[in-house]
Amino acid sequence: MNLECNLTVLYRKMFSSKVGCLVLGVSCFKPARVRSGPLRPGLRTGFSWTSVCQQRSLWLRRSALMNNNQGALHCQASVRSVSQTTVDPNEVRRFQSLASKWWDEQGEFAALHAMNDLRVPFIRDNLLNIHRGRQTAKPLAGLKILDVGCGGGLLTEPLGRLGASVLGxxxxEDSIGTAQLHSSYDPDLRHRVRYRACSLEELTSERPEGAEAGEEVVGQFDAVVASEVVEHLADLETFAYCCSLVLKPGGSLLITTLNKTNLSWLLGILVAENVLRIVPQGTHEWEKFISPEELERLLESNGFSVQSVKGMLYNPVTGAWSWTDSTAINYALHAVKPRDEPLVHQVEEDSPHPQDSTTHG
Ligand SMILES: C[S@@+](CC[C@H](N)C(=O)[O-])C[C@H]1O[C@@H](n2cnc3c(N)ncnc32)[C@H](O)[C@@H]1O
Incomplete structure (x- = not known):
């Protein structure tokens, strides 16, 4: 009980005085960066696996592009070369047990309901910066959004209400059932929001059950949204590659997730899950969190250009989220797939086709 009280007090103090910097080390409380345009080349140096990922994704992209030229059927074949899955069976089991709770605003997903106040404007405004001159009532009308890891549709629905055509x-499966049932109560969403029980790689690799004939996903979406999802995936490289594949050139990828810091472990797991019980126990594994820098490297190695990274902070007392200069716990990221594909030429130079590998030594 004393431990609980002390941690709660500590958590509250951190919000008012950022005393967490002193307690946990200033290094984990870095200011957020908000940028325009691509990263400077100098920032790209990093772990040695980056170049390995880069080569792999360039090669995969070349296969996709080559196959794109030969028709949709071949697109599917190229994506099948992604052998990894993003699905972690433990995560599926965990969310399966919560599938009926999505729309309880005071329940297990209360923090996600509250996050809409921040993430919906974040998504809307970043998209409107790119797609200018839209009418105000339904500003996202005409845009196609893929909501990956939509759960019960907490974010899918408001995006549909802004006029977007959203596939969650x-x-x-049970979460998709909950999402479908809930959206069916709103006639405004009937033609704008659709749901499908599958992973991203399943969506891109084969025509999922229930998909309409001729319905393609490759290069079809103006935006991919993955909110509080990447920390639950088994393979982020496959995720990033598939996101790039389904996006149109110039399309946006919008992510919210947790940083991998001491503070995110203390507040995001220990306090949030075990002390204050804001989030169901066992929801998060710290090992699967990712820092903004690492996420940027991964996305850029898959051809994305990261536009902005913003820190987010949850106040457990008020139950509200706010933007903050620090990305130490939660953050939002916006990346863009380039409009043209200079990589085609780059691939020719950088990455020999496996059949050519012997001649290139
Ligand atoms: C914390 S919830 C976020 C739900 C929703 N994005 C929101 O913010 O309301 C994480 C979601 O990711 C889903 N998920 C887990 N593994 C996934 C995968 N490999 N591909 C897509 N979604 C996945 C879970 O089923 C769960 O619905």
Whole structure:
């Protein structure tokens, strides 16, 4: 009990005085960066696996582009070369047990309901910066959005209400059932929001059950949204590659997730899950969190250009989220797939086709 009280007090103090910097080390409380345009080349140096990922994704992209030219059927074949899955069976089990709770605003997903106040404007405004001159009532009308890991549709629905045509996907069938039932109560969403129980790689690799004939996903979406999802995936490289594949050139990828810091472990797991019980126990594994820098490297190695990274902070007392200069716990990221594909030429130079590998030594 004393531990609980002390941690709660500590958590509250951190919000008012950022005393967490002193307690946990200033290094984990870095200011957020908000940028325009691509990263400077100098920032690209990093772990040695980056170049390995880069080569792999360039090669995969070349296959996709080559196959794109030969028709949709071949697109599917190229994506099948992604052998990894993003699905972690433990995560599916965990969310399966919560599938009926999505729309309880005071329940297990209360923090996600509250996050809409921040993430919906974040998504809307970043998209409007790119797609200018839209009418105000339905500003996202005409845009196609893929909501990856949509759960019960907490974010899918407001995006549909802003006029977007949204496809929500999630590997947990019961969550998709909950999402479908809930959106069916709003006639405004009937033609704008659709759901499908599948993973992103399943969506891109084969025509999922229930998909209409001729319905392609490759290069079809103006935006991919993955909010509080990447920390639950088994393979981020496959995720990034598939996101690039389904996006139109110039399309946006919008992510919210947790940083991998001491503070995110203390507040995001220990306090949030075990002390204050804001989030169901066992929801997060710290090992699967990712820092903004690492996420940027991964996305850029898959051809994205990261536009902005913003820190987010949850106040457990008020139950509200706010923007903050620090990305130490939660953050939002916006990346863009380039409009043209200079990589085609780059691939020719950088990455020999496997059949050519012997001649290139
Ligand atoms: C914390 S919830 C976020 C739900 C929703 N994005 C929101 O913010 O309301 C994480 C979601 O990711 C889903 N998920 C887990 N593994 C996934 C995968 N490999 N592909 C897509 N979604 C996945 C879970 O089923 C769950 O619905």
């Amino acid at each position: 996907i999630d590997p947990v």
